[in-house]
Amino acid sequence: MKIVPRVILLLLLSTPFTATMEPLSMGIAVGVATALTGLLGNFPAFYCKFQECCEAPWVELNNTGLKMDLDDKLFGQHIAKQVVLKAVNGFMRNPNPKKPLTLSLHGWTGTGKNLLSEIIAENIYRNGMKSKYVHQFIATLHFPHLEYFSHYKEQLQKWIRGNVSLCARSIFIFDEMDKMQAGLIDAIKPYLDYYENIDGVVYRKAIFIFLSNAGGERITEIALDFWQKGNKREDIQLKDLESKVSIGIFNNKKSGFWHTSLIDKNLIDWFVPFLPLEYKHVKLCVREELKARGYGEHEEVITGVADEMTYFPEREKIYSDKGCKMVATKVEFYL
Structure with a gap:
């Protein structure tokens, strides 16, 4: 220069x-x-004083903010909070990780998987989800056609290689993994492995997050079994769910992880289960939505929205079948 x-x-x-x-x-x-x-x-x-760069203060973990956001915004997911806080904190503080951090989030729709990925991004990048180092792929949007399978694999590799070359601390979020073509995700297998570098590019500092509804049914069955036995929801531990979820999605032909080498070669660090949400959690979601819109406590709105949601099983009506997904829409109606 x-x-x-x-x-x-x-x-x-x-x-x-x-x-x-x-x-x-x-x-x-x-x-x-x-x-x-x-x-x-x-x-x-x-x-870098004026434009986003791949260095502090633009890219650095705010661990206090991460913990606070998990506590204040993610409801009913004690396992996810524990796993993500420790995993992300340990990874970001390691100047020389052996491989990228890979998190696979599983559970029914509306349970907080997208929210959690946003919380992670917001507390690593100053620009949050708008950062040029945060990359989101949606299976039905970016990989919709079966006949372009080979083209998608090639493009996916180029996108990741190019973006990691610009910033080693990049995040890649893959949404709707249960709708992704089987075998497509194997295209990125080398980038998740224990390599020092690949063709001069270091991938070990990147984060990969996979979001999927696959495994949600099994998670719900286990949660319901705990409830029927009179156990507390908080008694459910990661060990009760992780292996069952990973085996289930590996053998599920409708999952983008079907017989994938990412699971077979143990390249996914954490399978994070998201439990189905109960009535009390829906009320917390409504309260947070009102707060985000600048409203105070409106108990009649909170109760009204929560009562309008539908719950299962049919007789017990314990869990919201859409989680908190419809909360924002219903709050708009009430307001």
């Missing part, structure tokens, strides 16, 4: 008119060239 001003200085000193320049003028010329040298030499630091 210092070559250009040095050339300017040499030209100033070597051209014929320098002989006739007064000392003051000559001093100004040399001063300008010296200033340019300093400015361009520090250009990256100067640029």
Whole structure:
């Protein structure tokens, strides 16, 4: 970056008119060239004061903010909170991780999977989900056609390679994994493995997050079994669910993880189960929605919205069948 001003200085000193320049003028010329040298030499630091860069303070973990957001915004998911807080904190504090962090989030719609991925992004990147280092893929939008399978694999590899080359601390979010073509996700298998680098690109500092409804039925069965036995919801531990979820989606032909090498080679670090939400959690979602819109406590709205949601099993009516997915729409109606 210092070559250009040095050339300017040499030209100033070597051209014929320098002989006739007064000392003051000559001093100004040399001063300008010296200033340019300093400015361009520090250009990256100067640029990063105003534009997003792949370094602090644009990219750094706010662990306090992450914990606070998990507590304040993610309801009924004690397992997900525990796993993600420890996994993300440990990974981001490690200057030389052995492989990328890979999280696979599973559960029924409306239970908080998208919200959790947003919370992670918001507490690593100053620009949150709008950061140019956060990349989201939606299976039905980005990979809709079966006949373009080979093309999608090639494009997916190029997208990841190109973006990690720009910023090692990139996040890739794959939504609707249960609707993704089987085998497609194997295209990124090398980037999740224990390689020092691949063709000179280091992938070990990236984060990959997969979101899927697959496994939701099995998670609900286990949660319901705990309830029927009189156990507390908080007694359900990761060990009660993780292996069952991973085996279930690996053998599910309707899952984008069907017989994938990502599971077969143990490249997914954490299978994070999302429990079905109860009536009390729906009320918390309504309260948070009102708060986000600038409203105070409106107990009649909170109760009204929660009562309008539908619950299952049919007789017990314990869990919301849509989680909190319809809360925002119903709040609009009430307001």
